[in-house]
Amino acid sequence: MTDVALWSTAAVAGPLLGAILTLVRGRLFTQLGLAVAAASSLLAGLGLTRIVALEGPGRHLLGGWGAPLGIELLADGLAVIMLLTTAGVGSAVSLYATAYFGDVDDPGMDVAPGGRAARFFTPVWLLLWTSLNGVFLSGDLFNLYVNLEILGLSAAAVVTLAVTAKATLAGMRYLLVSLVGSMLFLLGVALLYTAYGTLSLEGLAAAGPTGVVPAVALGAMTVGLAAKTALFPLHAWLPPAHSAAPAPGSALLSALVVKASFYIIVRLWLHVYGVGLVGAGEGALLFLGALGAGAVVWGSLLALRQLSLKRLIAYSTVAQIGYLFIMFPLLPEVAGGVAQEGEMGWRVDAWGGGIYHAVSHAFAKAAMFLAAGTMTYAVADDSLPSISGIAHRLPMSFLAFGLGGLSLAGLPPSGGFVAKWLMLSAALATDRWLWAGIIALGGLLTIAYVLLVMRYALEVRETPTAFRSVPRRMEWTAMALALTAVALGFRAVEILDLLDVGGAAPW
Amino acid sequence: MSTDLIYLVTGAGVSMLGFRGFVTRAHLFWKILGINLMGSGIFLILIAAPPRLPGGEADPVPQAMVLTGIVVALSATALALGVALRVAVRTGRPYLEEEAGDPVDHPTAASEIRREME
Numbered sequence: 001m002t003d004v005a006l007w008s009t010a011a012v013a014g015p016l017l018g019a020i021l022t023l024v025r026g027r028l029f030t031q032l033g034l035a036v037a038a039a040s041s042l043l044a045g046l047g048l049t050r051i052v053a054l055e056g057p058g059r060h061l062l063g064g065w066g067a068p069l070g071i072e073l074l075a076d077g078l079a080v081i082m083l084l085t086t087a088g089v090g091s092a093v094s095l096y097a098t099a100y101f102g103d104v105d106d107p108g109m110d111v112a113p114g115g116r117a118a119r120f121f122t123p124v125w126l127l128l129w130t131s132l133n134g135v136f137l138s139g140d141l142f143n144l145y146v147n148l149e150i151l152g153l154s155a156a157a158v159v160t161l162a163v164t165a166k167a168t169l170a171g172m173r174y175l176l177v178s179l180v181g182s183m184l185f186l187l188g189v190a191l192l193y194t195a196y197g198t199l200s201l202e203g204l205a206a207a208g209p210t211g212v213v214p215a216v217a218l219g220a221m222t223v224g225l226a227a228k229t230a231l232f233p234l235h236a237w238l239p240p241a242h243s244a245a246p247a248p249g250s251a252l253l254s255a256l257v258v259k260a261s262f263y264i265i266v267r268l269w270l271h272v273y274g275v276g277l278v279g280a281g282e283g284a285l286l287f288l289g290a291l292g293a294g295a296v297v298w299g300s301l302l303a304l305r306q307l308s309l310k311r312l313i314a315y316s317t318v319a320q321i322g323y324l325f326i327m328f329p330l331l332p333e334v335a336g337g338v339a340q341e342g343e344m345g346w347r348v349d350a351w352g353g354g355i356y357h358a359v360s361h362a363f364a365k366a367a368m369f370l371a372a373g374t375m376t377y378a379v380a381d382d383s384l385p386s387i388s389g390i391a392h393r394l395p396m397s398f399l400a401f402g403l404g405g406l407s408l409a410g411l412p413p414s415g416g417f418v419a420k421w422l423m424l425s426a427a428l429a430t431d432r433w434l435w436a437g438i439i440a441l442g443g444l445l446t447i448a449y450v451l452l453v454m455r456y457a458l459e460v461r462e463t464p465t466a467f468r469s470v471p472r473r474m475e476w477t478a479m480a481l482a483l484t485a486v487a488l489g490f491r492a493v494e495i496l497d498l499l500d501v502g503g504a505a506p507w
Numbered sequence: 508m509s510t511d512l513i514y515l516v517t518g519a520g521v522s523m524l525g526f527r528g529f530v531t532r533a534h535l536f537w538k539i540l541g542i543n544l545m546g547s548g549i550f551l552i553l554i555a556a557p558p559r560l561p562g563g564e565a566d567p568v569p570q571a572m573v574l575t576g577i578v579v580a581l582s583a584t585a586l587a588l589g590v591a592l593r594v595a596v597r598t599g600r601p602y603l604e605e606e607a608g609d610p611v612d613h614p615t616a617a618s619e620i621r622r623e624m625e
Contacts, residue, residue, distance in 0.1 A: 069571060142572050149579045153586050160590050165597040172590050173603055176538055179583055180529065183545045186576065187522070190549060193569065194556040 014040020247373020360415025522548025
């Protein structure tokens with residue numbers, strides 16, 4: 001168990017230590033802080049994965065204090081998958097950021113006076129990383145709340161690092177939404193503690209919350225978290241915020257931050273309330289799925305109408321978040337009451353598909369935002385016409401964008417393909433053609449808006465636009481992320497097996 | 508019990524007032540104040556609602572949580588006020604403009620004054 005203690009502590013303490021280091025002025029400390037954070041997160045992710053895969057879920061009581069006052073860190077299959085995703089995306093984005101903010105003079109139009117964003121991006125991002133790892137490892141509701149707040153504050157701060165009026169307004173709106181969401185979450189925590197006298201997720205799950213008070217608590221927490229996840233129709237804050245942030249920030253927000261609040265929704269709905277949702281909760285699961293379907297259609301249609309590259313990608317995030325929620329009605333209980341052993345094959349599918357989508361979307365979307373950031377860095381403009389012909393100048397970034405889009409659209413071979421295939425087969429196996437139709441429609445719309453960008457990028461232009469040369473590092477980090485998103489399509493079995501470890505699903 | 512009930516009802520009332528303020532007031536300062544009130548109300552609920560320990564003593568766990576919550580609320584308010592100030596400086600007004608067109612960078616009050624003087 002000492003290994004669990006070491007790695008789970010390192011996952012949270014490493015990025016925090018890194019954030020403190022980067023507060024010392026100077027390039028050396030910035031790089032040192034990033035290195036500490038990335039190394040501890042990667043090692044912790046791999047170390048915990050090894051333990052979880054070999055020995056099952058691990059737990060660590062910080063300082064030897066257990067519930068109710070102590071802090072309990074839990075690592076199961078789902079948690080380590082999210083940790084690893086964060087470590088992978090986070091490390092690549094960190095590398096990108098050192099190049100992007102490298103020359104203080106002029107990193108792109110979105111950080112024009114530059115210096116402040118360049119100086120404060122790293123500490124804010126490492127604090128964000130701390131809270132992400134904290135959310136994934138938290139074993140009780142109150143620590144989830146605290147980490148969620150740190151996450152919300154640092155995420156909003158990332159947006160306001162860009163100095164335009166647009167970014168400041170978008171960040172303000174994001175911060176307000178995020179704070180109200182946290183309040184609703186805290187209200188739910190208060191109600192659950194009143195009803196059951198415990199905050200631990202396992203304790204609550206064992207109590208099997210049913211009845212009016214837990215239902216109200218779940219409702220309040222879900223609304224708050226859905227607002228933070230930008231689930232349709234609470235998504236209006238996302239496109240301005242994600243598109244106005246500096247490019248590495250956009251990638252982090254779209255790839256990781258929205259997944260953290262989604263992760264808490266999954267924990268609550270499936271692990272804490274799981275069994276109680278059979279029967280009475282079916283309507284609620286369907287409702288979540290319907291919102292998800294709305295997000296897929298609405299987000300994709302709006303993405304097609306955008307004239308700005310980063311806004312298009314941000315609307316695509318709104319759409320892809322929808323898939324995460326389409327998972328809920330495809331979960332087994334709705335299909336046919338309490339499950340039989342023999343039906344295990346289908347039930348794993350929707351669950352595995354949803355989580356696989358969260359992971360592959362993280363890599364693909366980060367790649368797309370970074371590639372888009374490279375393009376707008378080069379031409380100092382974010383409008384689609386201004387990137388025309390960019391594929392000839394920045395072939396590697398263009399390819400990274402394309403590969404990310406391939407995974408997003410669910411074309412084989414890619415992580416996105418596995419995710420959508422699993423969800424589609426779960427829908428078809430239970431004869432729910434409507435859901436299958438929406439999953440397929442969303443894929444087609446995704447192809448449409450990815451091709452829209454490619455059409456501009458591939459145009460042959462006679463009058464060359466002003467073009468600034470791009471550090472190589474910005475090109476290959478995006479490429480590495482895109483290749484990972486594609487490679488996820490080849491390692492599905494191992495990842496899905498890992499996901500099954502340790503009460504990943506309540507049934 | 509009756510004392511606890513008073514706190515509970517007050518807490519619910521205060522947080523609802525806060526939410527009302529957040530929704531209806533356009534000025535950013537009022538919105539931030541509204542969120543603060545929501546938080547205070549919920550803290551009150553958290554203190555008053557959980558059943559007392561056998562022997563009539565108050566449960567210490569919610570108190571620990573509220574203490575932490577106050578620290579969190581303080582930093583959230585500080586950040587929100589800072590961003591709100593910057594909104595006021597950059598756009599010239601302390602409101603969230605609605606989607607009507609892209610917001611334009613507004614010359615800050617300071618630069619305005621400087622120009623007037625020159």
